Amino acid sequence: MKWNLRWAAAKRDIWRPSQLKVAFEEVGFTPSLSKVAALWSGKPVTVRLDDLDMICTALQCTVADLMEAEPVAAAGGSEQEDLRRAVGESPRAGSGGRPVPKQTGSTGAVRRSLPPN
Numbered sequence: 614m615k616w617n618l619r620w621a622a623a624k625r626d627i628w629r630p631s632q633l634k635v636a637f638e639e640v641g642f643t644p645s646l647s648k649v650a651a652l653w654s655g656k657p658v659t660v661r662l663d664d665l666d667m668i669c670t671a672l673q674c675t676v677a678d679l680m681e682a683e684p685v686a687a688a689g690g691s692e693q694e695d696l697r698r699a700v701g702e703s704p705r706a707g708s709g710g711r712p713v714p715k716q717t718g719s720t721g722a723v724r725r726s727l728p729p730n
Contacts, residue, residue, distance in 0.1 A: 615681040616656040621674045630654075633671075642667035 627633050630653040634646055642664070644652075651657065652668075660668075669675060 614656070615683050617679055617681055618652055618668070621672045621678045622653075624674070625672055627672075636671045637667065640667060640671045642671060 622628070622633055622636075625636065627636055630646065630650045633653060634644070634649045637644060637649065644664070652660075665676060665679070668679065672678075
């Protein structure tokens, strides 16, 4: 996720954490200046939903204005290849994918055992 707090604040002509704290206090949100500075300076690891609601109220914006989804980089493979692969499909046998029933019989039909009573 991309954290766009500075951009949302700039739309309200807020350029410093101290100004942001004043805007928060106007709507009844009273975080410490260090918490405001942490929200201002970088992407927070967590944000309480109540706090997010108060931030949006203070800045007159939506959650979509504050957070923007970014694509996740795939480790060791092309993104297009990962998109084409079906969910649960394993690239090779024994790699932890979904189990596949064995084909038996001359017709190639799958034989399934009955569940225990």
